[in-house]
Amino acid sequence: MKKILLLAVLALSPVLQGCVTAVATGVGAGALIAEDRRTTGTYLEDEGIELKAFHRLDEKFGNRVHINTTSFNRHALLTGEVPDQAARDEAEAIVRGIPNVKQVANELQIAGLSSLAERSNDSYLTSKVKIRFIDGRKFSANHVKVVSEGGTVFLMGLVKQREANDAVEITRTTGGVRKVVKVFEYLD
Template sequence: MRKLCLLALLASLPALPGCFPVVATGVGAGVLMADDRRTSGIYIEDQNIELKVANRIAERFGSSTHVNVTSYNLAVLLTGEVPDEPTRSAVAEIAKGVPNVRQVFNETVIGQPSSFPERSNDTYLTTRVKARMVEARKFNANHVKVVTEAGVVYLMGLIKRAEAEAATDIAATTPGVKRVVRLFEYLD
């Protein structure tokens, strides 16, 4: 029996490398979910909301817009660029129309879609802010969602007021950050 199990394991080895990223991603998401203040159901629903809103905006407007969708505790943050005010209003209405969305923060701006270098800089700023939060050890950095658009840092999360102050201070003093917008829900 032992030889049979070993043979089955060896026969399955060629298939394992393709599965590893899926398993690793699932484990990573599970770790983040376990450390999150949202329930696992809300965590998953936030991911579904992001996909639904983004897909509906893409279906309606195609490449004429650059809208990022972030959902945290059923509150949706829209950032990016749209061509005009009617489109800006429409993307907010699309987000409001997705089931379970309880609040929409429409931070989109009217203008040309941002360039790859601009988006790369925003990604760098988000990474830098999160790294500084981890380094500071003033609160659990996994409790704060950081989104950056055009140098503006948006902070979301279920958080205590002292944690919010520390997170805001860290983000505001990160080189390259133009402004910080707090979209927290407070626990105290």
């Protein structure tokens, strides 16, 4: 199934987009899907969950909150800041109501909104961890999704226990990481 999707993306990209950039993007997306342990359908459902969550949360809260929804194997992780417990609970209920969501890990903090500098630092931290995963060569970096928020790094994925342990150790020893939270599903 994944190989068929990859071939379809490769075949249709030039026709639909008509440019080299689209081919490169299609190849990259196809390669990521081919390497992913999720089925193609689940991968697409995860993308849909994230998109629906973004729109529903934005419609409800607007810029009063900073909420990121990350979905992996239909498990949704909520990170960011909300003004109070009521907003935290309501955000979770909204995401739980999205079709195909199996579970919600609500890691929202009741706090003021993070600054652009703090968010940039979190993006940098995520990049550092992913690069260390690649350099470490202990497991495929595509098997672990990394989300950083306020110096806390959340690790998601379908992994073997050994891979989870390696991912946690690499993350824990990365400069700037304050805390590591595992949101894994284990294959063994």
